[in-house]
Amino acid sequence: MALRTIRKKGDEILYKKSKEVVNFDKRLSELLDDMYETMKQADGVGLAAPQVGILKRCVVIDIGDGKIELVNPVIIKSEGEQVGQEGCLSVPDVWGDVKRPKKVTVSAFDRNGKKIEQTGEDLLAVALCHEIDHLNGELFDDKIIKQD
Ligand code: ZN
Numbered sequence: 654m655a656l657r658t659i660r661k662k663g664d665e666i667l668y669k670k671s672k673e674v675v676n677f678d679k680r681l682s683e684l685l686d687d688m689y690e691t692m693k694q695a696d697g698v699g700l701a702a703p704q705v706g707i708l709k710r711c712v713v714i715d716i717g718d719g720k721i722e723l724v725n726p727v728i729i730k731s732e733g734e735q736v737g738q739e740g741c742l743s744v745p746d747v748w749g750d751v752k753r754p755k756k757v758t759v760s761a762f763d764r765n766g767k768k769i770e771q772t773g774e775d776l777l778a779v780a781l782c783h784e785i786d787h788l789n790g791e792l793f794d795d796k797i798i799k800q801d
Contacts (some may be wrong), residue, residue: 654686656694662744662792663708671701671708674724677766681711685722685764688713697742699780699794700734701787704730704743712784716776726785730758737779738801739793741746749797756794 660667674681684707692700692713697715714721733755741749756774759781763769774782782791 654683654690657687657691659691659695659700659704659742660800662794664743666703666708667743667787668790669703669708671703671710674710674711674762676749677762677764681709681724682764684709684712685713685724689715689722689773692742693774693776695742697725697740698776699782699784700742703735703787703790710788714777714780714784718777721771722764723759723769723781723784724764724766726759726771726781726788728757728782728785729760729770732756733776735778736798737776738780739783739797741783741793744792744794747794747800748764748798749794749800751779751783751793751796752798753782757781759785765787 731754
């Protein structure tokens with residue numbers, strides 16, 4: 654495993670749409686391992702591949718309940734609404750309130766290409782939405798309704 658450099662706001666790769674993963678190979682596993690290590694080292698709760706300069710649709714999340722890895726994630730259900738403070742490892746020193754669904758269900762694949770579903774409420778719903786936004790080239794600070 655290796656730490657990767659976290660790209661910061663202004664880096665154009667953060668605004669590009671990531672591509673679907675088609676090969677569930679050793680390189681994908683290495684990427685996911687590196688992403689998790691990089692996220693932990695930076696004290697984050699989520700990281701998307703474009704944040705380390707790779708335009709592949711994969712994210713890692715750990716809000717304190719263990720590691721979640723999602724490849725080609727798609728939100729298939731979303732319920733309710735919440736407004737909470739967000740930050741981002743790619744947008745240092747910016748915090749602000751963003752409106753998100755209260756609960757989402759995501760369909761995705763694991764690192765071996767097995768189909769999985771992940772449901773998240775509250776902070777996990779925020780993390781799922783925030784990381785999937787990264788795969789579409791969207792940064793949270795454009796969605797801030799109230800800056801702190
Ligand atoms: Zn982020």
